[in-house]
Amino acid sequence: xxxxxxxxxxxxxxxxxxxxxxxxxxxxxxxxxxxxxxxxxxxxxxxxxxxxxxxxxxxxxxxxxxxxxxxxxxxxxxxxxxxxxxxxxxxxxxxxxxxxxxxxxxxxxxxxxxxxxxxxxxxxxxxxxxxxxxxxxxxxxxxxxxxxxxxxxxxxxxxxxxxxxxxxxxxxxxxxxxxxxxxx
Ligand code: 5GP
Numbered sequence: 001x002x003x004x005x006x007x008x009x010x011x012x013x014x015x016x017x018x019x020x021x022x023x024x025x026x027x028x029x030x031x032x033x034x035x036x037x038x039x040x041x042x043x044x045x046x047x048x049x050x051x052x053x054x055x056x057x058x059x060x061x062x063x064x065x066x067x068x069x070x071x072x073x074x075x076x077x078x079x080x081x082x083x084x085x086x087x088x089x090x091x092x093x094x095x096x097x098x099x100x101x102x103x104x105x106x107x108x109x110x111x112x113x114x115x116x117x118x119x120x121x122x123x124x125x126x127x128x129x130x131x132x133x134x135x136x137x138x139x140x141x142x143x144x145x146x147x148x149x150x151x152x153x154x155x156x157x158x159x160x161x162x163x164x165x166x167x168x169x170x171x172x173x174x175x176x177x178x179x180x181x182x183x184x
Pocket of ligand 1: 004005030031034065066067069078079080098099100101102103104
């Protein structure tokens with residue numbers, strides 16, 4: 001399963017819900033060169049790598065996909081490691097990758113197994129802005145950048161198998177649950 005979402009769409013809440021409802025799902029822990037945030041655990045939230053370590057893994061062909069993702073003013077590398085994906089699939093489990101649109105297109109192109117893709121968005125850009133302001137973790141400039149990114153991302157939503165509009169969290173939880181039930 002590939003999940004992409006616009007900023008503030010509630011993907012973390014929905015993903016945590018899925019892991020609770022379907023205990024056999026495996027979460028794909030991505031590698032990244034971005035700094036570890038407070039509360040994040042190395043190996044659980046991400047594998048935090050130096051740019052050199054990331055490059056080494058690219059050279060080793062260790063990534064199923066990797067991309068440069070822009071956060072604020074800086075570009076960081078993010079990638080899905082091949083090994084945990086293969087391990088989960090060979091043991092008959094399904095894996096959830098929470099990745100950006102570039103990663104989705106790369107997986108669609110390069111991965112030969114079954115891929116179910118889900119795009120999560122807020123009801124509107126206005127509501128996205130309200131949510132990000134309320135969350136209070138970003139500066140106004142960052143929020144505006146995220147809104148610009150969201151505008152671009154929305155252009156690709158129809159390439160996904162499913163689109164969830166997260167207006168009411170309880171309804172969105174049921175919708176994503178249903179998608180997983182149908183495709184597991
Ligand atoms: P954050 O730094 O806020 O955790 O994530 C920033 C962005 O990176 C999100 O859009 C997230 O979906 C994307 N991302 C996280 N892991 C990966 C990955 O392994 N591959 C790709 N292509 N994007 C990722």
